[in-house]
Amino acid sequence: MHRRPRFAGLVAGFAxxxxxxxxxxxxxxxxxxxxxxxxxTGRTVVQESLLYAGGDKAAKLDxxxxxxxxxxxxxxxxxxxxxxxxxxxxxxxxxxxxxxxFFKYLKPxxxxxxQLARAGLPPIRRVILSHSHWDHASGVVDFPxxxxxxxxxxxxxxxxxxxxxxxxxxxxIRWRTILFQPRPYRGFAQSLDLYGDGTVVxxxxxxxxxxxxxxxxxxxxxxxxxxxxxxxxxxxxxxQARPKFWLAGLLADSxxxxxxxxxxxxxxxxxxxxxxxxxxxxxxxxxxxxxFFPNWVE
Ligand SMILES: [Zn+2]
Numbered sequence: 649m650h651r652r653p654r655f656a657g658l659v660a661g662f663a664x665x666x667x668x669x670x671x672x673x674x675x676x677x678x679x680x681x682x683x684x685x686x687x688x689t690g691r692t693v694v695q696e697s698l699l700y701a702g703g704d705k706a707a708k709l710d711x712x713x714x715x716x717x718x719x720x721x722x723x724x725x726x727x728x729x730x731x732x733x734x735x736x737x738x739x740x741x742x743x744x745x746x747x748x749x750f751f752k753y754l755k756p757x758x759x760x761x762x763q764l765a766r767a768g769l770p771p772i773r774r775v776i777l778s779h780s781h782w783d784h785a786s787g788v789v790d791f792p793x794x795x796x797x798x799x800x801x802x803x804x805x806x807x808x809x810x811x812x813x814x815x816x817x818x819x820x821i822r823w824r825t826i827l828f829q830p831r832p833y834r835g836f837a838q839s840l841d842l843y844g845d846g847t848v849v850x851x852x853x854x855x856x857x858x859x860x861x862x863x864x865x866x867x868x869x870x871x872x873x874x875x876x877x878x879x880x881x882x883x884x885x886x887x888q889a890r891p892k893f894w895l896a897g898l899l900a901d902s903x904x905x906x907x908x909x910x911x912x913x914x915x916x917x918x919x920x921x922x923x924x925x926x927x928x929x930x931x932x933x934x935x936x937x938x939x940f941f942p943n944w945v946e
Contacts, residue, residue, distance in 0.1 A: 680721025681868045682847045685941040687715040687764070689730030689787070690757040691932065698893045700885035709882075710932035713753060713783050715760040716875060717941060718865060720843055725774035726760065726794075727863055727875055728929060729787025733759040734814070738786055742812035750899060753783070761790035767942050776826070776850070777802065778877030778929060779860040780811035781900075788815055795824045799852065802859025805902075810857065826861060828852055834864065835917055853879050855906030862910075869946050872924045874917065879910045881930050889915040 690713040696703035699711070715730040732738075735757055743751065764772065776797040777785055788796055798806070803823060806816050826840060828850070833839035836851035846866065853862040856878045863875045878900065880886060889911045891897055891904070901907045914926060927934050938945050 679845050679847070680723075680843075681719070681946075682721075682865065683719050683867050683944045683946045684865055684873070685717045685719075685944045686927075686935050686938055687717055687726075687730065687760045687941040688758075688935065689713050689715060689732070689760055689763075690735075690753050690755075692753050696882070696884075698896050699881040700890040700892055701894070702888070702890055703882070703884070703893070711881070711930045712932045712935055714929060714935060715787065716927075717760075717764070718848060718863075719944070720848060723843075724769065724772065725776060726772050726787075726791070727776050728778050728784040728877070729775060729790065730760055731757045731783060732787030732790045732815075733757075733761060734789060735759075735786045738782065738812055738814040741814045743782065747899070750896075751782075759790055760787050763941055776861070776863070778853075778862070778875065779857040780806050780816060781857065781878065782812050782815060784877070784929065785811055785815045788821060789818060792820065795822045797824045797826050799826045799828075799854075799859035799861060801854060802857060802861075805858045810902075826850060835913055835920075836862075853877065853910050855879065855901065855903050855908075855910045857902050867946055871945070872921065873945075874914070874924055874926045875929070876910075876914060876926055877929050879907060879914065880926075880928050883926050883928055883931050883934050885911065886914050886918055886926060 691710045693708050694711045695705060696707040696709050697705040713730045716727040718725055718727060731753060772791050772794050774797060775788060775791055775794045780802055828838035828840050831839050833849055833851060838852055840850040842848040842850060849864040851862050853860045860877050862877060865873045881892060891908055897904055918924060918926060
């Protein structure tokens with residue numbers, strides 16, 4: 649008597665039915681929808697040659713001050729805030745006089761807070777900063793209900809006076825520390841998979857500031873993006889791993905050597921994955937191609 653084959657046959661049939669079900673699932677049902685929108689809060693105009701070594705001296709370009717709104721299912725967060733509602737008083741209070749001719753912004757400013765409210769979006773509960781410089785952290789005070797995520801290295805930089813008291817000095821700000829895991833990800837030794845599904849992954853990109861972070865986003869359609877903050881100001885710098893114009897780098901980058909190592913890493917990343925779109929926080933050409941909020945990149 650052999651009853652076993654019949655039982656095995658049943659198991660095999662069940663497994664086959666499951667496989668058919670799995671194959672039959674549409675890709676979109678595999679996880680929450682992931683998309684993002686570029687919230688342009690302001691701009692300035694700069695000579696391209698100041699953005700990166702070898703840039704065109706005759707070309708004048710918009711330099712955007714943008715926040716990035718990331719949507720994962722029902723959750724939304726901001727990566728950087730751009731220029732916020734209180735930028736004028738912040739600038740008057742904390743931008744040193746000698747630096748004012750190097751770092752400017754044009755009017756009007758349309759704070760992310762106002763754009764999101766006008767679109768009827770719920771209050772933002774989480775802000776992640778690529779780094780804490782004035783043109784990225786200005787809007788932190790506009791989202792008092794949000795947790796603000798930075799690396800412990802960046803928090804030490806903030807508390808050591810690296811960022812503006814008018815922007816990050818309020819004791820009411822709810823700081824949260826980004827804890828990277830020892831999980832290598834696309835050339836980075838550490839990473840943090842924010843939702844555990846590989847769609848939004850933070851990586852350390854220390855150099856421009858001591859605790860700067862980059863962010864990979866894969867949207868529902870499978871398009872791949874890397875948000876690199878200010879590691880470069882223009883994506884045109886990446887194919888030849890060009891640093892910033894030397895004086896600009898001296899004024900802006902905390903550590904020139906580490907910044908260059910991160911630019912080199914992005915060149916390798918781009919070579920290995922030509923389909924990856926690298927989005928610097930200020931690059932108006934890359935951002936214009938993707939469109940601006942309320943347009944979403946799916
Ligand atoms: Zn910046």
